[in-house]
Amino acid sequence: xxxxxxxxxxxxxxxxxxxxxxxxxxxxxxxxxxxxxxxxxxxxxxxxxxxxxxxxxxxxxxxxxxxxxxxxxxxxxxxxxxxxxxxxxxxxxxxxxxxxxxxxxxxxxxxxxxxxxxxxxxxxxxxxxxxxxxxxxxxxxxxxxxxxxxxxxxxxxxxxxxxxxxxxxxxxxxxxxxxxxxxxxxxxxxxxxxxxxxxxxxxxxxxxxxxxxxxxxxxxxxxxxxxxxxxxxxxxxxxxxxxxxxxxxxxxxxxxxxxxxxxxxxxxxxxxxxxxxx
Numbered sequence: 001x002x003x004x005x006x007x008x009x010x011x012x013x014x015x016x017x018x019x020x021x022x023x024x025x026x027x028x029x030x031x032x033x034x035x036x037x038x039x040x041x042x043x044x045x046x047x048x049x050x051x052x053x054x055x056x057x058x059x060x061x062x063x064x065x066x067x068x069x070x071x072x073x074x075x076x077x078x079x080x081x082x083x084x085x086x087x088x089x090x091x092x093x094x095x096x097x098x099x100x101x102x103x104x105x106x107x108x109x110x111x112x113x114x115x116x117x118x119x120x121x122x123x124x125x126x127x128x129x130x131x132x133x134x135x136x137x138x139x140x141x142x143x144x145x146x147x148x149x150x151x152x153x154x155x156x157x158x159x160x161x162x163x164x165x166x167x168x169x170x171x172x173x174x175x176x177x178x179x180x181x182x183x184x185x186x187x188x189x190x191x192x193x194x195x196x197x198x199x200x201x202x203x204x205x206x207x208x209x210x211x212x213x214x215x216x217x218x219x220x221x222x223x224x225x226x227x228x229x230x231x232x233x234x235x236x237x238x239x240x241x242x243x244x245x246x247x248x249x250x251x252x253x254x255x256x257x258x259x260x261x262x263x264x265x266x267x268x269x270x271x272x273x274x275x276x277x278x
Contacts, residue, residue: 001015001017001037001096002033002034002035002036002037003096004096004097004100005036005037007100007106008096008100011100011103011104011106013074014038015037015038016037016038016039016040017037017038017039017040018039018040018042018047018048018068019039019040019041019042019068020041020042020043020045020048020066020067020068021041021043021269022041022043022267022269023041024263024267025263025267025268025269026039026041028263028264028267029263032259032261033259043066044066045066045067045068048066048068051068051073053068053069053071053086054066054068054069055067055068055069055090061271062271063269063270063271064269069086069090070086070087070090070093071084071085071086071087072084072085072086072094072099074099074103083103085099085102087136087208089134091133091134091211092134092135092136092208093134093135093136094136095127095128095131095135095136095137095138097110097127097128097137097138098127098136098137098138098206100127101127101138101140101204108125108126108127108128108140110125110126110127110128110129111125111126111129111252112124112125113125113249113250113251115231115247115249117235117245117247118242119145119146119149119151119233119235119242119245120143120144120145120146120149120151120233120235121143121144121145122141122142122143122144122231122247123141123142124139124140124141124142124249124251125139125140125251126138126139126140126227126251126253127139127140128253129253129254130253130254130255130256131209131253131254131255131256132209132255132256132257132258133209133210133211133212133215133258134208134209134210134211134212135208135209136175136206136207136208136209137206137207138204138205138206138207139166139204139205139206139207139227139251140202140203140204140205141164141202141203141204141205141231141249142200142201142202143197143200143201143202143203144199144200145197145198145199145200145235146237148237148238149198149235149236149237150185150196150197150198150235150236150237151196151197151198151233151234151235151236152194152195152196152197152233152234152236153179153182153195153196153197154179155182155195156194156195156196159194159234160232160233160234160244161233162179162197162203162231162232162233163231163232163233164177164179164203164205164229164231165177165229165230165231165232166205166207166227166228166229167228167229167230169227169228170210170214170218171209171210171215171218171219171225171227172207172208172209172210172227173207173208173210174205174206174207175205175206175207175208177203177204177205178203178204178205178206179197179203180197180201180202180203182195182196182197183195183196183197183198184196185198187236187238188238189238189239205229207227209255212257212258215255219255222255223254223255223256224252224253224254224255225252225253225255226250226251226252227250227251227252227253228248228249228250229248229249229250230246230247230248230249231245231246231247231249232244232245232246232247233245233247
């Protein structure tokens with residue numbers, strides 16, 4: 001969030017972190033990571049409970065008692081929650097540029113790749129050039145088709161649809177591909193109504209990096225990975241359907257390690273004493 005705080009502000013949002021950690025722990029982490037965005041210490045989990053994200057699975061005698069289910073809320077000036085982002089695993093986090101993309105369509109400003117054929121132009125990129133374990137981010141493809149050219153949407157029957165696919169990998173888990181709403185087009189040549197994409201449109205593919213231990217094992221010391229996949233489609237204009245095409249896709253991202261340094265022992269979380277003990 002620190003890296004993208006100014007972009008959130010340009011969209012009219014402030015950024016604040018709320019945690020059950022003490023002021024001392026927050027100060028230590030902020031200094032170590034050069035964090036300047038506001039961070040609120042909520043040691044009694046009062047704000048956490050008010051938002052309904054108190055983690056009820058942590059026993060009261062555990063050092064993590066009071067921790068929230070991690071996630072992100074978009075709240076308006078009247079205090080109304082307009083959207084929220086949570087993952088199934090408490091380890092996973094949705095990256096800030098993916099939030100910006102979903103909320104505002106903001107460009108990522110990351111490394112871009114291009115592919116061109118006689119049927120389409122495609123610019124594709126990742127919302128993050130540097131990733132870390134358990135991070136969820138988005139692979140994006142922006143398309144531009146020439147006038148009168150179309151490709152078939154995934155729900156088409158009897159024709160070859162566009163398909164955006166990633167190769168299986170131990171580095172990450174792929175989420176379902178997100179396509180835009182199709183346009184229904186009448187094709188006089190075949191006298192049918194079919195779902196298509198034409199002009200400008202965008203396809204998104206979220207991926208979540210593997211957990212730290214699993215990722216370290218498959219990386220074997222490397223700090224860069226390649227995400228590979230392909231785009232399959234068949235393009236048609238108002239007269240001709242062209243041969244199906246397979247375009248190879250590849251993104252290169254750096255992998256940063258997690259900050260696993262603990263704060264000084266004097267300010268670390270301590271498990272509450274068992275009932276009856278002092």
